[in-house]
Amino acid sequence: MSEQHTYRVIVRGTWDGLTEEARRRLLAEAGEHGMTSMRFTEEGSLSYEPAPLKHFSMRYVVVSDAADGEEMAGAIAEDRAEATLKGLGYGFGDLRSTVTDLDTMKINRKPASRR
Numbered sequence: 448m449s450e451q452h453t454y455r456v457i458v459r460g461t462w463d464g465l466t467e468e469a470r471r472r473l474l475a476e477a478g479e480h481g482m483t484s485m486r487f488t489e490e491g492s493l494s495y496e497p498a499p500l501k502h503f504s505m506r507y508v509v510v511s512d513a514a515d516g517e518e519m520a521g522a523i524a525e526d527r528a529e530a531t532l533k534g535l536g537y538g539f540g541d542l543r544s545t546v547t548d549l550d551t552m553k554i555n556r557k558p559a560s561r562r
Contacts, residue, residue: 452513452550455487456524458505459545464538465500473500473537491527503539505531517546 465473477497486492487506495503507524521544532539 450513451510452520452548454509454511454517454520454524455547455549456507456509456520457545458491458507458521458524458528458542459502460504460528460532460539460542461502462495462500462538463540466536466538469535469537470500473497491524491531493531513550517548520548521546 462473473495474497477495480494481496482494484492485494485504485506487508489508491505491507493503493505505524505528507527509520509523511520511523524546525542525544528542529539
């Protein structure tokens with residue numbers, strides 16, 4: 448069995464070709480998708496600003512083979528985002544991702560004397 452790593456992935460994109468119904472729904476639900484809703488989850492959390500209704504981000508936790516690396520984790524998260532947004536009937540474009548490997552991330556801790 449290969450080693451698994453946990454990745455945090457932020458998928459960013461732009462709204463594109465939104466129907467009037469989708470636009471109304473996004474504006475009505477904007478309060479649920481602001482800064483306080485940003486969480487890294489397996490199913491993803493959507494966040495966006497209602498004015499202007501232009502960009503969005505989705506945050507994911509992806510667990511995959513370490514050998515596949517960050518590029519694969521980004522592709523998995525982008526696929527999840529695409530499926531979710533299509534399922535909700537939202538038009539989008541220009542998906543891109545930023546990936547952090549939590550298993551290789553260095554944590555700098557302050558010495559006890561500096562706390």
